[in-house]
Amino acid sequence: MAAAAPMEVDSGNGVVQRKQSIYKSMDESFEIQKEMYRGQQYSQIYFARLHLMRTLLYSLLPTWKPHLPICTVLGLEEGKECIIVGTLYKHMKLKPSILDEYSKERSASPLVKAHNFVHSDDYLVLEDESGRVKLRGSLLLPSVYVTGIVVALHGKETGAGDFMVEDILEAGLPHQIELPLNSGEDKYVAFVSGLSVGSSSANPLHFQLFVDHITGHLGDEKEQGIAAQIVQVVVAGNSVEFPRGLLNGQNLGSKDQSRLSEPIKELDILLTQIAAGIPLDIMPGTGDPANFSLPQQPLHKCLFPGSAAYNTFRSCTNPHSFELDNVRFLGTSGQNIEDLAKYSDAKSKLEFMERTLRWRHLAPTAPNTLGCYPFTDRDPFFIEKCPHVYFVGNQEKYESSLIKGSDGQVVRLICIPRLLKQELLSWDDLNRLRANSNAN
């Protein structure tokens, strides 16, 4: 728990007091403490996931289809209707294989990076500890599902040894803590992602405008009033961008050395200005100097000699979860949704986000296509409690919607655009789960 010190926003005719709120970090499950690479395999995380989800799904079965027997894949009998619970595996024709990259002629044409690997020949397989069975049926669309989701299926085995699916049960939205009562005052959380400091297309002016804006150095009284209501800034990944080819393990010349540290220094200056005024969470993203696998660990403090001095500056994990005045936030820098978009289809990014909530798993494609630490005893991406606000960073455009669960859960979904691309800032109203965006 950390409460921000009272801070002021400059104003021409007097001082507007910045609002405050109570912050509680929920990142613990995403932190890697004693875990180490000791040659663990990914089977264990799948096992942990299956175990967690199965217990949950089994508890839902009596209300879903109480009359049907539960089977394992191995116990299937031809023609007998039953329910099986297991992990989905999607067999994909176009899925790139690392072996190709190494075994095919290296100099020959570079491997084409497709945006989406979905193909009409893809099919789903359900797997539990006992075995695999191929799934059939028009209900279960391979283009929607991805490897790694645990579901309960109702159906029967056909003569060909396949399982004809008649109905699907997903875990659904988890339980949500009650939204605190409206306290009457508006408080905002500002989200920003994809600062990409150091990129060739980055404009320092934009950054400065952005900083001035949220710190209340810009705009009229009304705007300053709004700025004063920002109680938290979240930087959701991809804050810096290094020139390509610098980090290839070779020794750097002195010119390159500075090119490498320059963006970090610049970012530090920006963040120092924000952290001096508003509590700030920074999450690592794909392009940041952090590890690759999810959960990404906090950016190292040695990178931010300036801003790290403030106690308002928090370097967080990705995914990141926290509570502000008992409103729960959960979000990522975008990798989980990015990966879903590669291996499945949906109308919008928001739909992907909603799916992950309903599947109750933040990153179902990890570890299959999304890098992930090989946990042995837990699956940190399992969503235990429903957040009130669910955000993902580094998206193409700003999008937001409100979804409701069957138990009265209400979740605000937000896609945060890359600052560089859209020059937009996302706002989130703490009290009414209102979201809006603001052109910079």
Place this chain on the structure above:
Amino acid sequence: MSATGNPRKRQQPPTPATPSPQLKHQAVMEEEDFDEDVFLEETLLQYEEEDSQRRALADRLAKWKRPALSPSLLSQSQNIVFQQLEIDYVIGDSHKELLPSSSGPAAIIRIFGVTKEGHSVCCLVHGFEPYFYISCPPGMGPDDISHFHQILEGRMREANRNSKVPKFVRRIELVQRRSIMYYQQQGSQPFLKIVVALPTMVTSCRGILDRGIQIDGLDLISHVPEGEFSKMAPFRILSFDIECAGRKGLFPEPTHDPVIQVANLVTLQGEDQPFVRNVMTLKSCAPIVGVDVMSFDTEKELLLAWRDFIREVDPDIIIGYNICKFDLPYLIQRAEVLGIAEFPVLGRIRNSRVRVKDTTFSSRQYGTRESKEVTVEGRLQFDLLQAMQRDHKLSSYSLNSVSAHFLNEQKEDVHHSIISDLQNGNSETRRRLAVYCLKELNICYAYLPQRLLDKLMFVYNYVEMARVTGVPFSFLLSRGQSIKVLSQLLRKAKQKNLVIPNVKQAGSEQGTYEGATVLEARAGFYEKPIATLDFASLYPSIMMAYNLCYCTLVTPEDARKLNLPPECVNKTPSGETFVKSNLQKGILPEILEELLAARKRAKADLKEAKDPLEKAVLDGRQLALKISANSVYGFTGATIGQLPCLEISSSVTSYGRQMIEHTKKLVEDKFTVLGGYEHNAEVIYGDTDSVMVQFGVSSVDEAMNLGREAADYISGTFIKPIKLEFEKVYYPYLLISKKRYAGLYWTNPKKFDKMDTKERDVPGAVQYVKNTISDLLMNRMDLSLLVITKGLTKTGDDYEVKAAHVELAERMRKRDAATAPNVGDRVPYVIIKAAKGAKAYERSEDPIYVLENNIPIDPHYYLENQISKPLLRIFEPILKNASKELLQGSHTRSISISTPSNSGIMKFAKKQLTCIGCKALISNSDHTLCSHCKGREAELYCKSIANVAELEELFGRLWTQCQECQGSLHQDVLCTSAYFAQPRLSNILSEKKSTERHGRSQATIGSMELLILEDLVVDVKMQQACNPACRDILFSVLAESFSMAISRGYPGAFYEHLNIPKMSFY
């Protein structure tokens, strides 16, 4: 026997000596009933002597029986049409009813096949008479024959004393025949046709007479596989795989190691899904979805159950991977060791045992291969390994790499030493093993039918080959090219009443002849389009055009004697004389015409084919036919072959040379400024069957038009079917020397088809070369790029000159015989640094061993032998001072050689910490950076973490790939706990070593509490490389971590932690 392996559908086999078709028909019918009886009797027997469990098994097997015979077949009212698969002969008593005139043992030809309905047929052909011819000595008349017969019979009896054959020489006839050798004017001359009782007697009898002979086999009429007959009979194809419990570190041997699992898949030809899928296991095994699991308590029960399975399912074709060399002989030898005498009765003939013998197959084209031949009567064996080795050049023929290559599908590889552990576990672990075993089959299977070669096509392909060349199906896999040519020769000879002499193996004393010509290459870089004129199938066309054959060759004496008119003969440039086709049409030209016609058909089909798979198959077929056509020429030139005739082969090459010269002359005479063309054409190069012309025009379009004109013009001056074709234009074109050139390849004036060279950016290319050389010298080169691979075609002693890969194979055999490469494998090696003056072949080393022991490679060897020569060849035409520019200079100065971890001196070396930033020694082990580099924390952190990120990504992708190969998410990967983990971990390990120091100095750089950095225990034992692709990754990942470490200033010493156990290639 020159019996053929055609897909023939025969109604009534019109065998010469068969008295009446009706009787023949009956013979076939009897055979069918007989087959049925076998099964009935067997099952009855089992019911009597076995317990209920056994009965259950028999019931299970009974499901897969062949369909019952229809009444119309039983009542003999219907003709039997079947597709022939196998053909062989046995020695048996001659048939009393069919051949009342003869008695005693005789050769009975058996044709095995399947009818449309799926009935199994074994057709016995009686009355086959092996015979040969001798030329009738002058003065011998019909009256002398009986006397001669008596003498010969006596001599034969002497030679075969133990034999109980009542009559060796059946009869001797005086016939009119003609020898195939040399042109003869008179139609024919008397020959004695000696008919003996058994085929084996031909040799001994011939030995006695020591004369030219000709044996001939059946003259059967087969249905051309067209229309109704192009359909395939529903063959039953069995794919099987066995697993043995090996002892640790040793390859399983039948004398010690039990067979623990046999997995089977049976498919009907033309269907996607197998109709039988089962696994037989020793000891209990947990059930598997969709698979019939049968468990047995003893190995004997297991083996016998398999035998029963084979007999009940009655497969026509047995496929598998390496079954001929491993699985089948293993089962049989194992049964022998266990004393199960009743096991090896697997054939279609009752009570006939399967025999195993060692064979060595040697061919110029395919190298020497040792194999075991297991004869399972009536069942065709199709070993995919053999087919692969024969038809495709791959760096490894392990099932895994083959499937990776063709199907893009990996399979996990369970090493034989793990197999025992799995077997000794519980029913779950045995289930695991069974799943693995089945997966192997599935790949084998998915192979044939669906992806690589639709099974129909595969069979068709071979069937087509068999049909054209007239050799049995099984010969195509097990024999070389010349048997095909010989078989065609025999066929044609029989039709034309010609006999073929039995030429004694003359060795190489006949000398050699002049080969193809290569015009002097005018090396250089050509910036104008170069048109290429090719002769289509040059050698076969020459043989056809000039009617070159054994039977058209005129000996010099005959030429003088016969005084043939010059318009009837061709005098070849090499001085031989052949008659023209109006006097005598040659057999070889006829054979070639057939082959080329078949190829033309295949090519036409190829044009119409849409499906890429079908295309591949047809392309394979036309290529095979092309090879066959070309091998006819080779057959005449093979001095240790069946029927060498150097007069023919030297004539062929002499014509070839003449034609190239002729083309050159015509082009340079006609396409001149004087002749009305814009430029003088210039022939810059010519090889065996192609000529490169620079017409001097600057556009591809014009060059193409001129090329076409030239081809047509010159073709007109040749005798048909020799034809010069215009195919392509190179523009630009780099001619380095004979046989070495590169260029952009155009067949269409609008766009080029493929890029053969890099862009013409000479300075860029030079810089690229310099960087590469520098990388090589700095030891930054990916080791996998330095691996040289060569096929081991014979054992060390057979090579006259010491070759690097052979020496290495020998050395590896001494280190570990089980994993050393065998004849037929491809051996990868790198050249290592060694004492001065050591020969290259002494410096070859196994790449894995090099990595394991951190042995320095010899960059200069690569620079001097592998790189500089080709580089200079390429650059000399375009760059002055190429050698100086490229191979000397500042970029070659800094050299870094890794220190071997196994050498003595390193044991005395003391490791000291250096600053990550500047490599200065630092004394305080709590710090990572020296005081000077402190300000660069952020930068250095970024660099380290970037490496970590990269490794993590690789880690994730590799492991999930492993899961993919394994086909399970919830189970630990078996082979790879083993395999992938190792390069991965070792990589992380080296990473860890550098970052650990960050970790230790938390005070300065803060906690790099990133996952990897703490103690990392590597206790995974690597078992075996999954496949070459994985191996490549191993190399490159390791090499990468090496270079990373090197660039950070870490001496190679700490690589002793990289404990990579031996991998084996197989």
